[in-house]
Amino acid sequence: xxxxxxxxxxxxxxxxxxxxxxxxxxxxxxxxxxxxxxxxxxxxxxxxxxxxxxxxxxxxxxxxxxxxxxxxxxxxxxxxxxxxxxxxxxxxxxxxxxxxxxxxxxxxxxxxxxxxxxxxxxxxxxxxxxxxxxxxxxxxxxxxxxxxxxxxxxxxxxxxxxxxxxxxxxxxxxxxxxxxxxxxxxxxxxxxxxxxxxxxxxxxxxxxxxxxxxxxxxxxxxxxxxxxxxxxxxxxxxxxxxxxxxxxxxxxxxxxxxxxxxxxxxxxxxxxxxxxxxxxxxxxxxxxxxxxxxxxxxxxxxxxxxxxxxxxxxxxxxxxxxxxxxxxxxxxxxxxxxxxxxxxxxxxxxxxxxxxxxxxxxxxxxxx
Amino acid sequence: xxxxxxxxxxxxxxxxxxxxxxxxxxxxxxxxxxxxxxxxxxxxxxxxxxxxxxxxxxxxxxxxxxxxxxxxxxxxxxxxxxxxxxxxxxxxxxxxxxxxxxxxxxxxxxxxxxxxxxxxxxxxxxxxxxxxxxxxxxxxxxxxxxxxxxxxxxxxxxxxxxxxxxxxxxxxxxxxxxxxxxxxxxxxxxxxxxxxxxxxxxxxxxxxxxxxxxxxxxxxxxxxxxxxxxxxxxxxxxxxxxxxxxxxxxxxxxxxxxxxxxxxxxxxxxxxxxxxxxxx
Numbered sequence: 001x002x003x004x005x006x007x008x009x010x011x012x013x014x015x016x017x018x019x020x021x022x023x024x025x026x027x028x029x030x031x032x033x034x035x036x037x038x039x040x041x042x043x044x045x046x047x048x049x050x051x052x053x054x055x056x057x058x059x060x061x062x063x064x065x066x067x068x069x070x071x072x073x074x075x076x077x078x079x080x081x082x083x084x085x086x087x088x089x090x091x092x093x094x095x096x097x098x099x100x101x102x103x104x105x106x107x108x109x110x111x112x113x114x115x116x117x118x119x120x121x122x123x124x125x126x127x128x129x130x131x132x133x134x135x136x137x138x139x140x141x142x143x144x145x146x147x148x149x150x151x152x153x154x155x156x157x158x159x160x161x162x163x164x165x166x167x168x169x170x171x172x173x174x175x176x177x178x179x180x181x182x183x184x185x186x187x188x189x190x191x192x193x194x195x196x197x198x199x200x201x202x203x204x205x206x207x208x209x210x211x212x213x214x215x216x217x218x219x220x221x222x223x224x225x226x227x228x229x230x231x232x233x234x235x236x237x238x239x240x241x242x243x244x245x246x247x248x249x250x251x252x253x254x255x256x257x258x259x260x261x262x263x264x265x266x267x268x269x270x271x272x273x274x275x276x277x278x279x280x281x282x283x284x285x286x287x288x289x290x291x292x293x294x295x296x297x298x299x300x301x302x303x304x305x306x307x308x309x310x311x312x313x314x315x316x317x318x319x320x321x322x323x324x325x326x327x328x329x330x331x332x333x334x335x336x337x338x339x340x341x342x343x344x345x346x347x348x349x350x351x352x353x354x355x356x357x358x359x360x361x362x363x364x365x366x367x368x
Numbered sequence: 369x370x371x372x373x374x375x376x377x378x379x380x381x382x383x384x385x386x387x388x389x390x391x392x393x394x395x396x397x398x399x400x401x402x403x404x405x406x407x408x409x410x411x412x413x414x415x416x417x418x419x420x421x422x423x424x425x426x427x428x429x430x431x432x433x434x435x436x437x438x439x440x441x442x443x444x445x446x447x448x449x450x451x452x453x454x455x456x457x458x459x460x461x462x463x464x465x466x467x468x469x470x471x472x473x474x475x476x477x478x479x480x481x482x483x484x485x486x487x488x489x490x491x492x493x494x495x496x497x498x499x500x501x502x503x504x505x506x507x508x509x510x511x512x513x514x515x516x517x518x519x520x521x522x523x524x525x526x527x528x529x530x531x532x533x534x535x536x537x538x539x540x541x542x543x544x545x546x547x548x549x550x551x552x553x554x555x556x557x558x559x560x561x562x563x564x565x566x567x568x569x570x571x572x573x574x575x576x577x578x579x580x581x582x583x584x585x586x587x588x589x590x591x592x593x594x595x596x597x598x599x600x601x602x603x604x605x606x607x608x609x610x611x612x613x614x615x616x617x618x619x620x621x622x623x624x625x626x627x628x629x630x631x632x633x634x635x636x637x638x639x640x641x642x643x644x645x646x647x648x
Contacts, residue, residue, distance in 0.1 A: 052540050073546030085537035089559040098555075099545035146545070 002063035002076070002153040002186060003028045004049060009058035011044055011210075018044050020210040021058075026188060026203075031180050034190045035197040035233070036207035042190045043158055045207070049188060050079050050156050062153060073103075078147030079156040082163065084139045086131040092118075092142050093127040096149045103150065117149045120182070137168050144179070157189040161196065173199060194234050198222070206230050228356035231282050237312060237325045240288065244281040244351065246273055252362050256281065256351070259318040260297055261342050268351045268359040279359075282350035285312070285327035289343040290334060297341040299324065304336055315340070398623065405616035412612055426617035430602075435590040436618065439598035443622070446508050446594055447576040450515045454572045455565055457516075458523035463553050465524065466531030467539065477528065484521035488581050499586055506588040514582045519572040530564035531557065566636040574626060595622045 004026040011019035018041050026032045034042040047053040049060065051072035060068050067075045086095050093114055100110040118124045121141045131139055140160060147155055157176070161169045177200055180187055191197055197204050198218045206213040206221065206229070214226040218234075225231035231239045244256040247263065249270025257263050258281050273279075290313065293299075302323065303314040311332035315324040324342070334340060351359040403416065408423045430436045464470075465477055495514055504510030534557060542552040558565075580596040587593050593601070599618045602611060 050544065052543065072544050077544070079541075079544045081537045081541060083535060083537050085535065085541040087538070087541070087556055098542075098547075102546045102551065146541075150545070 003030075004154060004186065004188070005059075005061040006045075006049075007059040007061075009045075009048065009060060010056045011041075011048055011053060012056045018210050019048065019056075022210075022212055024205060024212065024215065026186060029184045029186055031177075031187045031189065031200060031202045032205060033197040033201035033203070034188065034205050034207055035192065035194055036213075037233070038192060040207040041210040042192075042207045044210075046079075046156055046158055046188060046190045049154070050077050051075050052079075076153035077156055078150055078152035078154070079158065080140075080143045080147050080160045082159045084131075084143040084163075086139060086142055086146070088131055091128050091130055092123060092134070092145075095131070095142055096145050099146065099150045113149050113151070117145045120148075120179070121145045136164050137172055140164065140172055141175075144176075148183075153186065155185055155187045157187065159191055160189075161191070162193075169196075176200060195236065198234070204234075206233060224358070225282075225350065226358050228280060228282065228352040228358070231350055231352070231358070235284055237285050237327065239282045239284050239350070240324045241322070241352075242281045242283075242317070242324075243319050244279045246270055246275055246277050246279055248275055249273055254351075254359075260299060261344065262297060264344065264346065264349070266346060266349055266351060267361050269362040270351070270359055273353065273359075278354060280352040280356070281344075282352060283344045284348065285325040287345040287348040288324075288326045289345065290326055290328075291341040291343055293339040293341050298339045299342055301334055301336055301338045301340060304332070304334065306330060306332075315342070401616045402620050404612060405620050407613065409611075409613045426613040427621070430614050430618050430621070435593070436595075436598055436602075438591050439593050439595045440622070442508055442591075442593060443577060443595040446511045446515065447573050449508075449512045450519055450576040451569045451572045453512065453516050454519045454523045455569055457520060458527045458568065459553060459558065459561070459565070461520075461524045462527035462531045463549065463557070466528045477525070480521045480524055484518070488518070492581065492585060495582070496585060505586060506592050508592060508594075510586045511576075511579075511583060511594065514586065515572075515576045515579060519575055523568045523572060526568045527561065527564055530561055534560060563636050566633050570629060570633050570636075573629070577622070577626060 004024075006022050006024040009019055009022040009024075010017070022045065034045060036042050044053060048055055051067070051070065055068050059066055062075055062077070072079075087098065090098065096114045096117060097110050100113055105113075114127075115124075118127060121144060123138070123141055123145055126134060126138060126142070131142065134142065143160070144155075160176075161172055164172060173196060176189075180200075189196075189200060201218055203215060204218055204221050205215050208229055214221060214230045216224075216226075221230060221234045225234065228241070232241070242258050242261070244258045244264075247255040247257055249255070249268075251269050251271045253265060253267050254270035254273075255263060255265050256279060264281075270279075299315040299318075301313055302316050305312040305314070307330070309330055311328055311330050311334075313326040313328070313332065313334050315326065317324050326342075353359060403419055404412065405426050406419055406422050406424070407416075408421075408425055465473060495517075499505055499510040499514065502510070502513075504513060538556060539552055542556045547555065578596060579594070580600070583594045583597045584600075587597065590598075595618070599615060599622070602615050602618060
């Protein structure tokens with residue numbers, strides 16, 4: 001077990017700058033998830049840590065050692081691949097023992113390690129099977145076992161669940177979380193699925209175009225997204241965005257006008273902004289309330305989705321063409337074609353400026 | 369019977385007739401060779417399609433000739449060496465050409481392909497000088513060298529195609545497990561490339577086993593010859609007599625191992641040759 005430190009890490013492929021000045025500190029025993037849309041560099045970042053790609057610039061430390069130029073086997077990292085990449089011609093036992101044998105360990109040590117790992121992952125019954133005789137979830141466990149058997153300081157996961165079907169994914173997600181609690185080892189996990197990120201992580205790293213957008217606990221990212229991108233990426237269904245015009249702003253709060261909803265007094269500190277500037281108002285689906293339409297505040301319901309425990313109501317927006325979403329506990333009294341008023345929960349409204357940065361909640365208010 | 373059934377029957381009959389023609393064309397010469405080899409020399413020129421008596425005299429005659437037995441041994445040594453060297457070089461070359469990114473990779477592959485386009489006769493005199501220069505004249509090692517030159521391009525190409533299809537993550541998993549390239553090749557890739565190796569190995573074996581021109585040119589004495597040359601040089605009591613019986617017996621002797629090998633590996637050969645042609 002060890003910490004990982006990334007300092008001004010850069011990666012270029014030819015003219016493509018994939019990873020741009022990434023600084024990150026992963027604590028000992030932490031479960032960190034890299035999340036972002038495809039092409040954001042999250043897998044590349046993981047491969048830089050693994051040693052499968054060379055670092056163009058910057059410093060990577062595992063524990064206290066600079067490992068920039070060490071090959072993977074000397075870094076003490078284990079990796080679980082998306083396709084599992086099990087050796088097809090070896091049994092489960094041989095797959096897990098391969099790395100240990102290459103490290104020239106004594107036969108008894110190899111045996112002990114493999115058996116111990118197999119016990120943790122409940123693979124004891126399967127040790128003599130070949131990968132093709134295993135189910136998807138079992139292969140997944142073998143892949144984890146192979147990475148764990150060498151007792152690496154850090155375990156890396158590259159989208160390990162994306163090849164599984166939905167129900168198995170939830171189950172394996174659960175197993176990985178429990179495994180982390182039990183082993184307490186440092187884990188870095190890459191996914192494009194924000195649900196996996198939210199449920200597994202101690203710390204989420206949101207990446208976009210090779211830069212870190214925000215680092216924080218799942219709760220921080222959900223409640224205080226630093227940018228519009230993070231706000232839109234985390235949470236399902238996604239946050240609603242509406243244009244808002246700043247009417248006046250002080251250090252204690254501000255007033256904005258949003259088409260349809262009208263004037264709102266918000267707790268954000270907008271003292272640095274000019275009056276009249278265009279902002280973006282963000283409200284999560286569960287922080288909207290629906291009421292009888294009155295005057296301007298009248299939105300048409302274009303679809304209602306009933307999910308059993310909750311109901312999503314889709315509304316025609318005043319500006320743009322992304323539908324607004326309202327989420328509430330089932331049952332819902334709203335139905336298709338009705339016109340309703342939107343009432344945002346003012347404590348949970350987010351404001352983003354033209355650079356997509358979030359405006360901070362005024363200090364005095366937050367303390368109170 | 370109506371018109372439709374009639375044409376269907378005609379098509380079917382035509383189909384099997386065609387197959388029969390192809391079968392006779394392909395197999396009859398070999399069949400006749402087998403029959404001839406089992407006849408005593410007195411009955412040699414009587415046309416028979418079935419054997420009435422079986423006489424192993426011809427076989428006894430060739431196997432009691434020391435030079436023929438020696439030629440078979442030479443052929444086996446030469447062919448197996450060619451297969452071994454070609455596969456060893458082929459697999460390491462295919463790892464480099466299929467897996468390692470470097471400048472000029474395509475050029476190297478095209479040059480290798482280009483080499484295989486030279487006809488044997490074109491390089492014969494040049495190669496003769498090389499072999500004389502290396503002191504390998506009248507030595508099976510000279511044959512091994514020259515056959516390997518002609519076998520390698522094909523081996524490298526087939527193995528490279530196959531190597532490219534193995535998933536990248538498999539190699540990366542091996543790297544994470546601490547494997548060097550050599551360990552990756554021998555412990556991870558080799559067991560998976562078995563079909564491709566069987567194909568290329570067998571074809572290399574057949575090419576080396578059948579080769580005549582180089583074998584004739586680069587050897588001088590009976591005890592260094594390979595089987596094709598030895599057969600061609602079997603002579604009768606006088607210069608006007610061709611000993612058909614022993615020649616046929618020798619031909620059958622050297623063909624049968626090949627037929628058996630091909631039959632054993634036939635499914636591998638097809639799957640190896642078409643690997644990558646269509647997505648499996």
